[in-house]
Amino acid sequence: MLGEGILKGLGETARNFVGSYVSAERLTTIQYPEERIAPIEATRDFPFLVYDGADWEAGLRCVACQICEKECPPKCIYIVKSTDKKPDALGKLQIYPVRFDIDISVCMSCQICVEVCPFEAIKMDTQFELSTTDRFGGLLYDRKELAKSNEYYHSIHPIEAKKVDAHLAEEKMKADAKAGAAAAAAAAKAAAAPVVAKPAVPATPAAAPAGATQRAEGEKQG
Amino acid sequence: MKTVEEIKAAIEAAVPGAGVEIVSNPSVSAQHSLRLKPGCAVAVATFLRDDGDLSLDYLSNATGVDWPDKEVAEKVKVTHTVTKTVDGREQQVEETVEETRKRVVPGCIEAVYHLYSVAKGHGPVVIRMKTANRRTQVELPSLTPVWRSAEFQEREIFDLFGIVFTGHPDLRRLLMWVEFKDHPMRRDYREPDDFEYEPTAHDEVLKRAGEHRSREQGHGNRE
Amino acid sequence: MAVAENKTEKPEGWNRPPVMKPDGEGELLEVAMGPHHPSTHGVFRMDVALDGERVIRLKPVFGYLHRNHEKIAEGINYLGSMPFTDRLDYMCPLTNNWAYALAVEKLTGQAVPERAEYLRVILGELTRIVNHASSIGFLIQEMGASGTPLMYAFKEREKILDLFEELTGARMMCNYMRFGGCRVDATPAWLDAVRKVLAGLPRFADEFENLLRGNEILMARTQGVGILRPELAVNAGVTGPMLRASGINYDIRKVDGYGLYNRFKFRVPLGEHWDVYDRFMIRLLEMRESFGILEQALKDIPGGPVMDSKAKLRGFRPKPGEAYGRIEAPKGELGFYLISDGGPNPYRYRIRPPSLINLTVLEDMCLGNNVADVVLIFGSVDIVLGEVDR
Numbered sequence: 001m002l003g004e005g006i007l008k009g010l011g012e013t014a015r016n017f018v019g020s021y022v023s024a025e026r027l028t029t030i031q032y033p034e035e036r037i038a039p040i041e042a043t044r045d046f047p048f049l050v051y052d053g054a055d056w057e058a059g060l061r062c063v064a065c066q067i068c069e070k071e072c073p074p075k076c077i078y079i080v081k082s083t084d085k086k087p088d089a090l091g092k093l094q095i096y097p098v099r100f101d102i103d104i105s106v107c108m109s110c111q112i113c114v115e116v117c118p119f120e121a122i123k124m125d126t127q128f129e130l131s132t133t134d135r136f137g138g139l140l141y142d143r144k145e146l147a148k149s150n151e152y153y154h155s156i157h158p159i160e161a162k163k164v165d166a167h168l169a170e171e172k173m174k175a176d177a178k179a180g181a182a183a184a185a186a187a188a189k190a191a192a193a194p195v196v197a198k199p200a201v202p203a204t205p206a207a208a209p210a211g212a213t214q215r216a217e218g219e220k221q222g
Numbered sequence: 223m224k225t226v227e228e229i230k231a232a233i234e235a236a237v238p239g240a241g242v243e244i245v246s247n248p249s250v251s252a253q254h255s256l257r258l259k260p261g262c263a264v265a266v267a268t269f270l271r272d273d274g275d276l277s278l279d280y281l282s283n284a285t286g287v288d289w290p291d292k293e294v295a296e297k298v299k300v301t302h303t304v305t306k307t308v309d310g311r312e313q314q315v316e317e318t319v320e321e322t323r324k325r326v327v328p329g330c331i332e333a334v335y336h337l338y339s340v341a342k343g344h345g346p347v348v349i350r351m352k353t354a355n356r357r358t359q360v361e362l363p364s365l366t367p368v369w370r371s372a373e374f375q376e377r378e379i380f381d382l383f384g385i386v387f388t389g390h391p392d393l394r395r396l397l398m399w400v401e402f403k404d405h406p407m408r409r410d411y412r413e414p415d416d417f418e419y420e421p422t423a424h425d426e427v428l429k430r431a432g433e434h435r436s437r438e439q440g441h442g443n444r445e
Numbered sequence: 446m447a448v449a450e451n452k453t454e455k456p457e458g459w460n461r462p463p464v465m466k467p468d469g470e471g472e473l474l475e476v477a478m479g480p481h482h483p484s485t486h487g488v489f490r491m492d493v494a495l496d497g498e499r500v501i502r503l504k505p506v507f508g509y510l511h512r513n514h515e516k517i518a519e520g521i522n523y524l525g526s527m528p529f530t531d532r533l534d535y536m537c538p539l540t541n542n543w544a545y546a547l548a549v550e551k552l553t554g555q556a557v558p559e560r561a562e563y564l565r566v567i568l569g570e571l572t573r574i575v576n577h578a579s580s581i582g583f584l585i586q587e588m589g590a591s592g593t594p595l596m597y598a599f600k601e602r603e604k605i606l607d608l609f610e611e612l613t614g615a616r617m618m619c620n621y622m623r624f625g626g627c628r629v630d631a632t633p634a635w636l637d638a639v640r641k642v643l644a645g646l647p648r649f650a651d652e653f654e655n656l657l658r659g660n661e662i663l664m665a666r667t668q669g670v671g672i673l674r675p676e677l678a679v680n681a682g683v684t685g686p687m688l689r690a691s692g693i694n695y696d697i698r699k700v701d702g703y704g705l706y707n708r709f710k711f712r713v714p715l716g717e718h719w720d721v722y723d724r725f726m727i728r729l730l731e732m733r734e735s736f737g738i739l740e741q742a743l744k745d746i747p748g749g750p751v752m753d754s755k756a757k758l759r760g761f762r763p764k765p766g767e768a769y770g771r772i773e774a775p776k777g778e779l780g781f782y783l784i785s786d787g788g789p790n791p792y793r794y795r796i797r798p799p800s801l802i803n804l805t806v807l808e809d810m811c812l813g814n815n816v817a818d819v820v821l822i823f824g825s826v827d828i829v830l831g832e833v834d835r
Contacts, residue, residue, distance in 0.1 A: 005659025012656045013593060025645075028600050040607075042629070044614040071759065073525035110528035110620045115628070116759055124614070249766020249785070250554030279679050280695075283769060283780050283797040336769050336782070336797075340679050340693060343700045346769055370460040371682020373805055382513075391461065397508040397834060406513055 041159055044111055044124035046104045046141075048148045052088075056147040059088070061121035064097040068113035068122055076106035077113065102146060104130065105139040120164045126156045223344035226254045229276065236269045237262055245350065255334070255348035260362050263351055264389070267368040270337060270347070278337040278347055281369035284376060286383035290409045291329040291356065298323050329356050331383050331408075335365065335372070353385060356408075364390035382407035460680045462808045465501035473501070476816070480509050484587045484820040487830030491807075491819065498815045503808045507801070510834035518794040523549060523761050526794065528620040533796065534832040535617055536579060537572040539565075539609070540774040542622040547703060548770030548781035549624045553763045556753050561626040562705045563746040567639065568609070568621070569704075569772075570735040570742070574646065575602045576775035576827075577686075577728040577735075578653070584725060584824040585657060588666055594656060601649045604642050611635055625756025636743060643739050650733055658729070667722040671810040671822035674719065681805045685777025686731060687826060690716035690723040697773035704772075708745075709738045721825040728827075762789050776800055776827055796835060800828035 019026040030037060051059035064081040080099035088094045113122050125148070132138030154161040224232070230242045233256070243257040258266050270278045298321055306315045330352040338345030353360045364387035366372045376387045377396040384405035387393055395402065404411055415430040467473060479490035488509035494502035514533070518526040530545045531538035543565055550557060557565075579602055582595035606616040612635055613619040613628070621628050657663055673683070678691040688695055696713045698706040714730035716723030763785040771780035777799025784793035803826050810822050 002661060005661050005664070009656045009660050012652055016597075016652075028603060040611050042611055042614040067759075071522070071525065073521055073528055108528060109615065109618065111614065112524065112528065112620075247766050247768075249552050249764060249768055251551045251766065251768035251770075253767065253769060281682055282771070282778060283782055283795070285782060285793075285795040285797075287784060287793050334782070336780070340695045343695075348769070367458075367460075369682065370677070370680045371802055371805060373681075374801055382515075395508075397511040397513075399508065407516060411516075 039126065039156070041157060043126050044109055045128045046107055046109060046125050046130070047102060047113055047122050047146070048125045049100065049143070049146045050121055050123055050150055050153050051147050052150050056144070056149070058086070059149075060096060060143075060147060061088070061119050062097050062100060063088075063094050063119060063121070064100075065119070067116050067118070071112055071116045073110060073112060074106050074108055076103045077101070078103075097143060100143045100146060101140055103140050105135070120168060123153055123157070123164075223342075224275065226256060226347075229270075229347060230256060232273065232276070233266050233269060236273070237265045240266050242266070253346060253348055255350050257350050257352070260351050260353075263349075263363045264365065264368065267349070267365050270349075271368055276339065276347070277341045278339050278345065280338045280340045280345075281335055281365070281371045282338050282346065283334075283336040284365070284372050284379065285334050286379040286385055286407065287332040287334060288356070288383060288408045289329045289332060289352075292327045294325050294327055296323050296325060297321070330354070331356055331360060331385050333362055333376075333379060333385055360384055361386045361388050363388055364393075366390050381405070384408065460677055462812055465496075465499075465812055467496035467501060469496060478819065479506075484824065485830075486583070486824075486828055489828075489830055489833070491823070493816065493819065495816055498817075500811050500814055500816055500819060503811045503819070505804055505807055507834055510830045512835070514835045515794050515796065519791055522789045523624070523763070523791060524758065526791075527622070528618065531618040531620055532831055533798070533835065534774065534776060534779075534800065534829045536829055537576045537775050538617055538619045539568045539572045539613075539621060540772060540779065542619065543569055543704075544770065544772045544774060544779040545781050546622040546624055547772055548768055548783050549763070551770040552766060552768035552783050552785060553624070555625045555756060557626055558750050558753055559705075559747050560630075560749045561751040561753075563742050564627050564631055564751065565622065566704055566706070566709070566742045567739060567746070568612075570738050571605050571608065571639070573735050573775045574732050575605050577732045578602060578649075580775075580824075580827040581653070581657075581725060581728055584721075584821070584827075585663070587820050587824040588663065594653070597649075597653055597656065601646065604645075608635070608639055608642060611638065623752065623756065623758070624761065626750070626752035628752075630751045636746065639739070640743055643736065643743070646736055647733070650729065650736070654729060658726075663725075664722065666818075666821060667720065667725060667825075668718070669720055670814060670818050671721045671825060672719050673806055673810055677806060677809065681809075682802045683777070683806055684799050684803065685773070685775070685827075686724060686727045687777065687803050689713060690727045691719045692716050697771060697778055701771070703770075709741050711735075711738050721821055724825040724827075760789075762787060767793075771797065774799055776829070776832075777803055796832075798832045798835060800826075800830075800832045804828060804833065 016026060021027075050061050052061065053059035064079050066079050066081070069075075069077045069079050078099065078101040079097050082096045082098045085093040086096050088096075109124070111124055114124055130139070150161070150165075153164075226244050230244060233240050233242050240262050241259045245255045245257050247254050270276055299318055300321050301316055301318050303314055304317050305312055306317075307313075308315065332350050332352045334348060334350045336345070337347045337349065351362050353362060362385050364372070364376055366376055366387070367389060373390075373392070374396060376385075376390055377392070377394060379385050380387060380390075380393055381395040381398055382405055394400070398406065415434040474495040476493045476495060477490055478493055479485040480488040482490075485491075490506040490509070492502075492504045492506060493500055514529055518529060527542060527545060530541040533541050549555070578598035579595070582598035585594040586592070609619055610616045612631055613621040673687070673691050675691045675693050678688050679693060679695075683691070684695070684697075692715050694713055694715055697703070698711075699713060711734045714727050714734070716727055765785055765787045767782070767784040769780055769782045771778050773779075778797065779799055780797035782793070782795040782797065783791050786792040807823065807826060811819050814822065
């Protein structure tokens with residue numbers, strides 16, 4: 001019968017129309033911005049810098065190794081290394097970024113900076129409502145705007161952040177153990193040969209965090 | 223499927239004087255290729271398509287590769303006759319000196335074609351041709367009459383690499399606009415420097431745009 | 446196969462579009478359809494010459510979205526190009542990732558763990574469903590049924606994109622695959638979510654078919670329109686559902702058996718009438734085959750790592766050589782041709798875009814048809830401009 005197919009199709013539409021009042025599965029839209037979807041763990045938008053402790057400037061994990069700057073496909077990261085060292089959140093002397101800019105109008109949220117960072121210092125944010133009236137300055141984020149606390153990181157990516165914390169704690173334990181062993185060896189040496197009285201030089205490189213050796217490797221490869 | 227050596231033998235039996243050369247591929251993929259002489263490329267291509275055993279009826283991919291002129295530094299031993307004072311007397315002495323000479327190996331542009339067989343389900347067979355040089359003699363025969371799928375791809379090669387395909391039914395630029403002069407995929411292509419303000423704080427782009435602007439103001443004209 | 450036979454008897458220029466002559470008097474009407482035409486899927490232009498309603502010449506014009514992706518890729522390292530491949534065919538980012546990863550793995554001989562291969566198959570088939578559903582939706586929309594079928598398709602697409610976001614972090618710009626595996630592992634919860642979505646998909650396909658397949662208007666508009674002869678389709682390098690709608694049994698999943706496709710049972714639907722309706726039906730049927738592949742993959746997926754232990758993320762320098770790797774992307778054969786000179790950047794990086802090459806025969810299919818059918822035939826090719834212009 002001519003028109004049978006059309007009627008069948010219309011029946012389908014009617015079923016969906018009525019169904020959308022009854023079944024939640026058929027009604028798939030939500031009223032943004034009044035309603036929002038539940039946050040998804042893996043969501044990524046733009047990068048931010050993680051800091052430990054209360055002071056963002058002192059606690060930045062970033063040591064300005066510039067790996068992310070080199071690997072960034074659209075080249076939206078700009079870093080200036082410090083010439084001096086400052087103690088980080090754990091009290092170790094580290095080079096730090098004097099300037100760390102990300103141009104989020106150029107950034108394409110690819111997450112490669114996060115993957116290549118050996119220090120767990122840069123992570124992906126879930127903020128996406130970033131429109132401003134200033135097209136250039138307003139979208140060029142500096143160190144201060146990028147710094148977010150580790151607690152914030154835990155609040156947006158809970159599972160991933162826990163893994164990262166465990167990983168960092170393990171690294172620290174290893175470094176501490178190494179430093180302890182080196183110090184003990186130096187002390188034993190000093191006790192055995194008190195006349196020489198060498199300063200415990202070998203202890204210093206071993207005491208550097210495990211990341212430092214990774215960084216050296218990274219520079220060789222890059 | 224036949225190996226490249228067998229295909230080479232088959233081509234040479236069918237097309238006399240084809241002079242096919244095997245280009246070996248050192249990578250794991252082992253997709254070796256056959257270099258054709260541009261003169262008999264169309265005859266060879268027709269044979270590859272119509273031969274019962276090969277029946278490479280499907281040209282999948284056609285592309286260009288730019289190999290720029292290379293400057294090769296060579297050490298050459300040169301013998302000079304020099305006048306020297308030996309034992310208080312001036313004498314003609316032969317002296318051998320090692321000199322570094324620079325020689326330019328002319329580059330070329332290559333067209334690479336990947337062939338498959340839909341009828342037999344085998345492939346790829348890679349064929350390639352190269353131009354005599356990069357500037358003046360850039361003609362190659364078009365394979366579009368043999369495989370229609372080369373039509374847009376050869377236009378793209380013409381556009382981006384500058385190979386002129388003789389026998390192509392409709393050779394125009396594909397992606398760039400008609401008035402565009404250069405060939406962007408060549409290795410020595412220079413990007414234009416008349417950018418508008420680019421919001422990357424760190425880029426050389428800004429510097430170059432500034433230079434461009436000051437040049438323009440000096441000349442008093444805008445392009 | 447009949448295609449390979451009698452080729453030498455073909456007259457000169459058999460694979461060229463015929464030259465059409467206007468049959469009436471009066472002037473030809475030259476129309477530029479696009480670049481801002483609602484049916485052109487982006488910025489694409491067709492310069493059409495009309496004799497009354499009849500198309501007698503059609504020249505596609507490209508390049509409005511050209512950004513020279515190949516040149517960009519030659520200036521950055523191998524890994525850096527991966528997020529750019531997402532932006533080629535932005536409806537199916539994961540198959541683009543896969544094709545690029547496959548080509549690099551061919552170049553370096555990098556092995557891929559089994560679990561990663563399974564994940565790739567799952568994601569690839571989900572991508573195929575997304576693409577085919579929305580491409581049918583768009584086709585029907587271009588016929589004048591604005592909205593309803595497209596929204597049906599998009600409702601399902603959204604569920605699958607949510608799955609992508611949960612696994613890869615992004616709905617469309619996934620950047621998920623790596624040379625030697627995948628970036629992150631799928632959790633059991635994610636696999637369960639896929640099973641749940643998959644369970645609802647056959648019902649969606651039924652509804653979609655009920656809505657469209659028997660529709661008299663659709664049949665009147667599409668049957669016998671835009672015929673593409675099989676021998677021309679092969680010669681013009683047409684691939685994907687377009688080629689199979691012309692009756693040629695050529696599916697790279699079967700021919701190359703890349704990934705683990707040899708392990709899965711699926712059929713390849715073929716067209717008989719070579720017209721727009723066949724292309725529409727082939728996509729519907731391929732979607733149903735994808736459900737079957739997904740079921741098998743979700744049943745058999747093994748445990749284990751998702752990245753090969755020898756795979757390198759940074760400092761990646763393949764040995765000199767070249768490789769061409771290709772996959773059956775939803776739109777056709779997507780290939781990557783790479784030449785390495787041993788450096789960190791590819792010396793040559795070439796994409797074989799299925800969308801561009803499928804457009805080669807657009808003029809042949811449109812000649813002699815009415816101008817309203819051009820929109821339809823063009824829609825049945827299923828292109829994405831991000832890939833055509835690169």
